Amino acid sequence: MATETPAAPPPWHAAYPAPRNPTPASMTREEVLAMMKQSQAGRDFVLVDLRRNDHEGGTIRGSINLPAQSLYPMISTLYTLFKAAGVKKIVWYCSSSKGRGNRAAGWFADYIEVKGDTEMTSFALAEGVKGWAKAGGEFVEWMDEYDEKHWV
Template sequence: MTSTDSAAKPAPWHAAYPAPRNPIPATIRREDVFFMMKDGTSTAGKKYLLVDLRRNDHEGGTIRGSINLPAQSLYPTIPLLYTLFKEAGLKKVIWYCSSSKGRGNRAAGWFADYIADQGDTEMESLALLEGISGWANAGGEYVELMEEYDEKAWVKT
């Protein structure tokens, strides 16, 4: 056995926190988010909030109106975020990462757990299906709703 074989891989960042009670949280389709963005009555920051969870892979742009909150810093801040979001009157918090299969689902699950623990039946925590990759590759009308869009970051090689 070599020294590299005996070296244990470090635990992933999220191992320090409990798993969400529901490993498959509620989701929202990009078409539904697109409609909310185009609908004048559901403006970002009033009825919903988009949260981009990327940190090291935060490139190629983000969905207009999103805030960037790297997933690695999320769990300890959930109580404060909930208070801020509740006081702002948010009804939907939409989490996404590159594909929303890891960080997006985990964040949506953790936040949904906290919402449920508060007995809140008005706020929803949702993962954006297919994440920012699905959004950026869905066509021009979606790209138009991105900030700092960089086509080179989304070209498949």
């Protein structure tokens, strides 16, 4: 008697609509680092680390951790908070920014568009935190809780 393999559950994001643009705007790590260096007098951007179970090895300094699985229902609240704080750029990242990072940047860009906001922009960090950490040098100096063993 053959047994059937149970179907894999759908991915967490299947419960939500796909972003209208599957390849949203992105920023390079060099661009983000330059913003960080220039922001000593004040920040008009937010870095959002979307990792949950894979949140290890360190994070980019000053990032907030908001696991992607909890993001979609929070978009309107986040927008309101970011707007009140004068945030102009939101940079989303996960490990590689190929899945969660792009999805979050796309969802948030969709919401910004619906609101008719021409001052705020949503970006995915190209190559994610993995690309940041593996770039070494000055990039890892701008990480909190950096653990080299994780990135080898």
